[in-house]
Amino acid sequence: MDHIPILRMGDFLLVTIQVDMHDQLAMTLQDDLSTKISEISAKGVLIDISALDIVDSFIGRMIGMISGLSRIMDAQTVVVGMQPAVAITLVELGLTLSGVSTALDVERGMRLLRESVQSQ
Amino acid sequence: MITDKSGTCPIRSEQDVVLSRQLVRRIAQQHGLRLVDQTKLVTAVSELARNAVIYGKGGDMDWSVIDSGARTGVRLVFRDNGPGIPDIKQAMTDGWTSGSGLGLGLAGAKRLVDEFELQSAPGEGTRITIIKWN
Numbered sequence: 001m002d003h004i005p006i007l008r009m010g011d012f013l014l015v016t017i018q019v020d021m022h023d024q025l026a027m028t029l030q031d032d033l034s035t036k037i038s039e040i041s042a043k044g045v046l047i048d049i050s051a052l053d054i055v056d057s058f059i060g061r062m063i064g065m066i067s068g069l070s071r072i073m074d075a076q077t078v079v080v081g082m083q084p085a086v087a088i089t090l091v092e093l094g095l096t097l098s099g100v101s102t103a104l105d106v107e108r109g110m111r112l113l114r115e116s117v118q119s120q
Numbered sequence: 121m122i123t124d125k126s127g128t129c130p131i132r133s134e135q136d137v138v139l140s141r142q143l144v145r146r147i148a149q150q151h152g153l154r155l156v157d158q159t160k161l162v163t164a165v166s167e168l169a170r171n172a173v174i175y176g177k178g179g180d181m182d183w184s185v186i187d188s189g190a191r192t193g194v195r196l197v198f199r200d201n202g203p204g205i206p207d208i209k210q211a212m213t214d215g216w217t218s219g220s221g222l223g224l225g226l227a228g229a230k231r232l233v234d235e236f237e238l239q240s241a242p243g244e245g246t247r248i249t250i251i252k253w254n
Contacts, residue, residue, distance in 0.1 A: 020142065022134040023170070054141065054159055056166040057224040085159040093163060093228035094214055 004029045006036050011043040012113055013075075018051045026062045034069055042075045044113035048106055050081025060095040067100045076116045077101065080109035126184035131198070133178075137169040140181050144196065151185055151192050152254045161194060161252040164229040168198045168248055171225055176200025176246055186251070193234070193253040198246075205240040212238070 002025050007014040013036055015029065033045060045066065049055065055063070067077040078101045082090075090097070103109035129140055144165045148158040165181075172179040179200030186193045205211045214227045230236040235251040 020138050022138050024134060053145070054163045054166060056163050056170075057228060058166075058170065083159075085156045088156055089159045089163045089232065092160065092231050093167075094224045094231070095228075 002028070003032060006032055008036075008040060008042075011041070011117065012110070013037065013040075013042045013045045014048070015045070016048040016051070021052075021059065023058055026059060030062055030066055030069070033066055034073065037070055037073045037075050042070075042073075043117045045070050045075055045077045046106065046109050046113060047077065047079045048081050048109075049079060049086075050083065050105075052086065053083065055082070055086050055090055055095075057093060057095060060090060060093075060097060063100060064097060076113055078103055078109040078112050080104065080106050126182070128180050128182050131169045131172045131179050131181050131200075133173065137166060137173060140169045141166050144183065144194070147183060147185065148194055148252070151194060153194070153252060154254070157252055157254070160232040161250075164232040164250060164252075165196065167225040167229040168196075168250070172198050172200045172202075172246075176202030179245075188253070191253045193251050195249065195251045198248045198250075200247075201245040204242045204244050204246055205238075206242045208238060208240060 004015060004017060004025065013033065036042065037045065047063065063079055070077045080103045082102065101112060103112050129143055130136055131140055141162050145158060145162050148161050153161065169181060177200065179198060182197040184195050186195050212227050212230065214224060233250040233252050237249040240246040
C-alpha cells in the first residue's frame with residue numbers, strides 16, 4: 001500500500017505531500033501521523049502542501065482532522081505553502097480551515113512550531 | 121495535447137477521481153482558463169466525481185469544449201445511475217450531508233463554476249452539468 005513519507009526532525013514531524021492524493025492515501029496519512037506522534041511524543045507536525053494544486057473538501061477535512069487530533073495528543077500542526085489559487089478556491093468552496101495554523105513557507109512554519117513549543 | 125473537442129471518461133473508483141481531475145486540468149489549460157479558474161473547476165470536478173463514486177455507485181463524466189462566439193468554455197456532465205437525490209433543495213444546502221462528509225460538495229461546487237444544473241429523481245440517478253468560461 002502507498003504511504004506518504006513522514007520525516008522526523010527532533011520533536012517535530014515533517015510531511016511533504018507531493019502526489020495527487022486519492023482519498024485512501026489521505027486516510028492512511030492520518031493514521032500514520034497519529035501513530036508516529038504517539039511513538040516519538042512529537043511536539044509539532046508540519047505539513048507542506050506547496051505541491052498540491054487543489055485542496056477539495058475531503059483533503060480539507062483531513063487537514064482539519066490531523067490538526068485536531070494532534071492537538072489532543074499535545075502536538076501543534078502547521079500547514080505551509082498553500083498556493084494562492086488553492087486558497088482562493090478553498091474559501092469559495094466554504095472551507096476556512098478554522099483552528100488550523102498556517103504559514104507561507106516551511107521556514108516560517110518551523111519558526112511558528114518552535115515558538116509555540118518554547119512558550120509552553 | 122488533447123485535440124478532441126469532447127469525450128467521456130469513467131468515474132468508477134477513487135483512482136478515476138484523480139484521473140478525471142488531471143484530464144480536466146489539461147483541457148482547461150489548453151483552452152485558456154486562468155490558473156484560479158482552472159483550480160476552481162478542477163476542485164468542483166473532484167467534489168462531483170467523488171459524489172458519483174460514493175453516492176452514485178460509479179458513473180461517467182462527459183466533457184466538451186464549447187464556444188459562445190466571444191468565449192470558450194469547458195462543459196462537464198457527471199452522470200450516474202445511483203439512487204438519485206430525493207430532496208434537491210436540501211442536498212444543495214451548505215453543511216447538509218447524507219454521508220459522513222462536510223456537506224460542502226454540491227453547494228461548494230456550484231459556487232466554483234459559472235453554470236450549474238442538477239437533474240435527479242429517486243431511482244433515476246443523478247445528472248449534473250457544469251460550465252466554466254474562460
